[in-house]
Amino acid sequence: AQSVTQLDSQVPVFEEAPVELRCNYSSSVSVYLFWYVQYPNQGLQLLLKYLSGSTLVESINGFEAEFNKSQTSFHLRKPSVHISDTAEYFCAVSDTGSGNTGKLIFGQGTTLQVKP
């Protein structure tokens, strides 16, 4: 069974400051890793994903995440945040096995609050 832990429930940060949202996972099998963003009263949008290959993945809006297998982590970073980045961020995993049905296991979420 897999589990995902997002270590911070809330992260307040000033505009243009760097930010890191932490995510650790537990799994006995190989996993795919995802970050989703949820704006108020909206559904989840895929931000970025790690399937294989380069351990550093990037999104189109400046976020990046690095898969660290030894530390079982997939932390999300952005060097300079904007007010519009204020949202809830969810880390998720899915196992890669042949019996994988595609279901995602989510962390509890981290609220990023960007202040002017």
Add this chain to the structure above:
Amino acid sequence: NAGVMQNPRHLVRRRGQEARLRCSPMKGHSHVYWYRQLPEEGLKFMVYLQKENIIDESGMPKERFSAEFPKEGPSILRIQQVVRGDSAAYFCASSPTRTPRDRGANYGYTFGSGTRLTVV
């Protein structure tokens, strides 16, 4: 190409009533997943369906909850005799016909905007 459509967006039910939540997947998607988000929590997997088949219902409560995805029409999540604890946001997601391992770079599915159920 419309995204995943869920309706209603908001649903208020009295205790003991039935709630029906609908999800129309993206065109060409025949895999549907339902998730529940309780207040202050992350999303929890409920059920995975393909057309006319329930593939994985390991996250569904044993009683009062059911789901279907008929050959024609949307997927339906039904909650009978609702209780206050059922108040949550229910999200549907859809994915293409290929299995997860075959999706490759396109892995990842599309979420709807959710139905927010309030039981009073």
